[in-house]
Amino acid sequence: MSLTARIQVRLDGFDLDVGLDAQPGRVLAIVGPNGAGKTTALRTLQGTAALDGGRIELEGTVLDDPAVGTFVLPEQRRVGMVHQDLLLFPHLSARDNIAFGLRARGTSRSDARRCADEQLAALGLQAQAGSRPAALSGGQAQRVALLRALAIEPRLLLLDEPLAALDPTTRGETRRDLRRTLDGFGGVAIVVTHDPIDALTLADDVVVIEQGRVAQAGTLAEVTARPRSRHVAELIGTNLVRGAASGTRVVSGGAVIHLAEPVEGDVFVIIPPSAITLQSDEPTSSARNRWPMTVAGIEPSGERARIRLEGPLPLVAEITATSLASLRIQVGEVTWASVKATELHAYLR
Amino acid sequence: MLAAAALAILLFALPLIGLLQRADWSRVVDDLRSPASAAAMRLSITTSLAATVLAIALGLPLAWLLARTDIPGRAVIRALVLLPMVLPPVVGGVALLAAFSRRSPLGSWLYDAFGIQLTFSRAGVVLAEAFVAMPFFVITVEAALRSLDPRFEQVAAGLGASPAQVFRRVTLPLIAPAVAAGAILSWARALGEFGATITFAGNIAGRTRTLPLEIYLQLESDPQAAIALSLVLLLVSFAVLIGLRDRWLGGARP
Numbered sequence: 001m002s003l004t005a006r007i008q009v010r011l012d013g014f015d016l017d018v019g020l021d022a023q024p025g026r027v028l029a030i031v032g033p034n035g036a037g038k039t040t041a042l043r044t045l046q047g048t049a050a051l052d053g054g055r056i057e058l059e060g061t062v063l064d065d066p067a068v069g070t071f072v073l074p075e076q077r078r079v080g081m082v083h084q085d086l087l088l089f090p091h092l093s094a095r096d097n098i099a100f101g102l103r104a105r106g107t108s109r110s111d112a113r114r115c116a117d118e119q120l121a122a123l124g125l126q127a128q129a130g131s132r133p134a135a136l137s138g139g140q141a142q143r144v145a146l147l148r149a150l151a152i153e154p155r156l157l158l159l160d161e162p163l164a165a166l167d168p169t170t171r172g173e174t175r176r177d178l179r180r181t182l183d184g185f186g187g188v189a190i191v192v193t194h195d196p197i198d199a200l201t202l203a204d205d206v207v208v209i210e211q212g213r214v215a216q217a218g219t220l221a222e223v224t225a226r227p228r229s230r231h232v233a234e235l236i237g238t239n240l241v242r243g244a245a246s247g248t249r250v251v252s253g254g255a256v257i258h259l260a261e262p263v264e265g266d267v268f269v270i271i272p273p274s275a276i277t278l279q280s281d282e283p284t285s286s287a288r289n290r291w292p293m294t295v296a297g298i299e300p301s302g303e304r305a306r307i308r309l310e311g312p313l314p315l316v317a318e319i320t321a322t323s324l325a326s327l328r329i330q331v332g333e334v335t336w337a338s339v340k341a342t343e344l345h346a347y348l349r
Numbered sequence: 350m351l352a353a354a355a356l357a358i359l360l361f362a363l364p365l366i367g368l369l370q371r372a373d374w375s376r377v378v379d380d381l382r383s384p385a386s387a388a389a390m391r392l393s394i395t396t397s398l399a400a401t402v403l404a405i406a407l408g409l410p411l412a413w414l415l416a417r418t419d420i421p422g423r424a425v426i427r428a429l430v431l432l433p434m435v436l437p438p439v440v441g442g443v444a445l446l447a448a449f450s451r452r453s454p455l456g457s458w459l460y461d462a463f464g465i466q467l468t469f470s471r472a473g474v475v476l477a478e479a480f481v482a483m484p485f486f487v488i489t490v491e492a493a494l495r496s497l498d499p500r501f502e503q504v505a506a507g508l509g510a511s512p513a514q515v516f517r518r519v520t521l522p523l524i525a526p527a528v529a530a531g532a533i534l535s536w537a538r539a540l541g542e543f544g545a546t547i548t549f550a551g552n553i554a555g556r557t558r559t560l561p562l563e564i565y566l567q568l569e570s571d572p573q574a575a576i577a578l579s580l581v582l583l584l585v586s587f588a589v590l591i592g593l594r595d596r597w598l599g600g601a602r603p
Contacts, residue, residue, distance in 0.1 A: 048503045074506045087504045091522040100518070101508035152508055 003156060003188045007041050008053035016040055016212040017054075022188045022205070029203030029220075030192045031236055037212045038192040042158050045190070046081050047074035058156055058188070075104075080154030084161035086145040088133035094120065094144045095129040101152035119147045123177070139170040146181060157182075157189045163198055175201055176348050196236045200224065201268055201347050208232050225308075225316055230301055237306075239271035239315050245346060255312035258288040260341040266349040273318035275343035278307065278327060278335050287338040291315075295331050298324070309337055368583065372576050380577035388555050389563035390581070396471060396559060397539040400478035401486075404535045407479075408486040409528070413516075415487070416494035434484045441480055442548025449476070449549075473550035474557050478542045482535035489534060493527030494520075530593055537589045541582060 003022040008015065016037035022028040030038050043049035044064065045056060050071060056063040058079075063072045088097050098116035103109060120129050123143050133141055142162065149157060162178060163171050179202055182189050191202050199206055199220070206223045208215040208231075216228045220240070227237035243252030245267040250257040257269055277283070283290050293309035305324045307317045315337060319327075329335055380386060414420065415427055433441055449456045449467045459465045467473040497520070505519040506512075521528070543561040550557040558566070560578055567575040 046503075046507055048507070074503065075509050075511060077507075078509070079507060081504065081507050083500065083504070085500075087498070087500050089501060089505075089519060089523075091525075100505065100510070103518075104505070104508055104510035104514055148508070 003045075003056075003058050003190075005045065005056040006054035007044050007056070008051060009037070009040055009044060009049065010052050011037060011040060011212065014212045018207070018209055018212070018214045019217075020190075020207060021217075022190060024188050025186055026204040027182050027189045027191060027202055028205045028207065029199035030190060030207050030209055031196065031199045032194065032209035032215075033235070034194055036209045038194075038209055039160055041209070042081070042160050042190070042192050045156065045158055046079050047072065047077050078152060078155050080149030080152060080157045082142075082145045082149050082157075082159045082162050084164050086133075086141050086165065088136075088141060088145055088148070090133055093130050093132060094125065094136065094140075097133070097144055098147045098151050100148065105152065116147070116151065119151065120144075123147070137170070138166045139174045142166060142174050143177065146178065150181070150185065155187050157185060157187055159189070159191045161193055161195075161198075162191065164193075164195070172347065178202065179349065196238070197270070197345075197347065199236060200238070200240050200270065201349065206236065208235060225314070233273075233301070233306070233318075237273065237316070239273060239276075241269045241271060241313060242349070243267060243269060248341070250346065252313060255291060257313075257344065258341045259344055259346050261346070263346050263348065268347045268349055270345045270347070271315065271339060272343060273306065273316045276315060276317035276319075276337050276339045278317055278319060278323075278329065278337055280327065280329070280335055282336055283338045285338060287340045289341060289344075290336055290338040293335055293337045295329050295333050295335055298329070298331060300324070309335070311337075365583075368576060368579060371572075372580060373573050376573060377577045377580065380571075380574040381581065383574065385554065385563060385567075386574060386578055389558055389560045389578070392471070392474070392555070392558065393540055393560035396474045396478055397536055397542075399475045400482055400539040401532055401536040403475060403479040404483040404486045404539075405528070405532055408483050408531070408535075409490060412487045412490035412494060416491045417499075430487050431484050433481050438481055438542065438544025439548050442477060442545035445473075445477060445480060445545065445549040449473075468549060469551040469553060469557060471550075471556055474546055474559060477545040477549045478539035481542050481545050482539040484535075485538055486531035486535040489527050489531030490524060493524040497523055533589055533592055537586065540585060 002024060003020065005020040007020065008017045018041060020028070030041060032038050040049060044051050047063065051064045051066050053066060055065045062070050063077055064070065089100065092100065095113055095116045098119055099112035102112035102115060117126065117129055120126050125140060125143060128136055128140055133144070136144060163175055166174055175198065182202060191198065193199050203220050205218065206220050207217040208223065210231055216223055216232045223232065224236055224238050224240050227233035241252045241257065243250040243257065245259070245263045245265055247262045248259045250259060250267060250269055252269070277287065291312050293311035293315065295307060296310045297308035299306040300321065303321055304318055305321055307319060307329070309315045309317060317337060411430065415423060446468065447453060451457055451460050451466060451468065456467065459467070465472070467476055501519055501523060502515050505515040510518065541561055542559070543565070546557065546559055547562055552558050552562050560582060564575045564578045567578065
């Protein structure tokens with residue numbers, strides 16, 4: 001009950017060659033810069049592009065294997081897809097967009113519409129059931145596109161930059177709804193994104209693609225805390241802390257994090273490694289977040305060094321090689337980490 | 350510059366004014382009701398509609414073939430399809446005659462095997478009109494298919510729709526405006542067809558004598574009747590222009 005894929009496609013300029021393993025009930029994020037081959041990888045899973053080499057196997061069924069000439073057509077794959085541009089059928093109402101997949105699979109028109117109406121009502125969109133896509137807001141259209149993909153009860157759900165088309169205000173809210181929907185989805189879900197925040201808030205596992213190759217793969221916590229390359233670190237390496245927010249205070253394990261803006265509920269707090277200041281004595285600066293830490297590891301990387309810290313909150317700090325030299329910190333020593341509240345970003349989970 | 354442009358406008362306007370001015374409005378209705386005129390109009394309407402149906406039925410798959418597939422010799426096929434648009438219609442009629450007359454291999458086989466004679470028959474009128482009119486339908490629909498984002502069809506397939514379902518439920522509705530425009534355009538062309546019809550199907554009253562043929566004939570004997578019938582075709586042309594104004598006259602279409 002999982003997806004195992006080795007995706008090899010010849011592209012202009014470079015070859016895409018990535019391995020993907022995804023488990024049902026988990027969300028895998030494929031992260032990488034634009035043009036890295038992420039969308040092409042999705043298209044091979046969907047069946048709108050064919051592999052040149054490799055193999056795609058979903059729940060024990062081979063979908064594509066050029067070596068033996070197996071290729072399952074998109075309409076027979078039961079793969080749901082949400083495109084960056086959504087691609088809702090402009091001539092059909094929201095209801096008929098969602099009902100489309102059921103109708104194609106032989107459900108009667110009235111049953112398919114009833115099912116679509118129930119799905120819309122569950123998201124509070126019953127008033128938009130008869131609206132054409134052009135009349136929907138960005139957030140509404142995104143939800144309709146997701147419902148349309150989920151209506152066929154896909155074994156695999158693909159989301160290509162699902163939030164990229166939204167404006168920043170709707171984005172947060174839609175992201176939260178999407179997370180909730182993905183939590184309730186039992187199949188394999190894959191999200192392609194170039195926005196680290198999307199990956200950090202939506203995914204359980206991460207694959208970082210760079211120039212058609214996997215730069216790093218692992219659980220979200222592993223990859224964000226221990227990026228194996230400068231590139232991965234820049235793309236997604238950060239401190240991701242989950243906690244309970246009340247006002248500007250977030251409680252996470254034994255630590256309290258102070259935010260600049262109040263927020264309520266279950267949140268992710270992102271603490272950029274480069275925003276963390278280290279010093280040997282308790283800081284007297286204005287930074288409200290300060291924790292005594294033990295140095296667990298020092299990883300020099302060019303002009304900068306990543307310092308792994310253990311304490312009330314496991315953190316990675318990134319400092320320049322110069323300050324590393326002047327601090328003279330050693331593994332096992334105690335140091336104070338401080339960070340300004342304004343440097344933190346909190347996202348409702 | 351301006352004078353030349355004004356001259357050009359006059360070139361288009363003067364014949365129109367002449368036609369309206371020469372018409373004897375008191376007897377236009379009677380002229381149109383004469384048995385010969387009525388028969389020609391009835392024939393023209395039925396044959397042009399039949400030719401349009403034929404153009405849609407054959408033109409839709411052809412447009413799809415040209416827009417969406419990579420068959421070898423596509424450029425040649427397109428040139429062949431567009432040829433009737435630039436070919437003098439009378440040459441088209443001669444060519445149809447060469448292919449389908451009872452003296453040709455195909456024509457004699459059709460007659461011997463099925464008793465079908467296309468020359469000098471109503472079916473021949475329909476064939477001649479479709480030959481001349483179908484290219485208008487094909488290029489209009491092909492252009493629409495080309496500008497249609499193929500990802501809509503991919504999405505539909507991904508949702509489980511068979512190729513036939515994709516075409517019927519997604520492709521066709523999305524290109525419907527172009528299909529309608531192409532159909533109107535080819536119907537108007539079929540309605541006005543003269544050269545190929547008279548050459549291939551002849552000029553038999555009540556059977557192959559369509560409106561344009563009747564006009565040509567009446568011009569000798571009864572010019573007022575010819576003008577009355579011309580007004581009918583003029584009216585139709587105007588209606589088509591108004592119907593397609595969004596496409597051609599830079600209307601509301603974004």
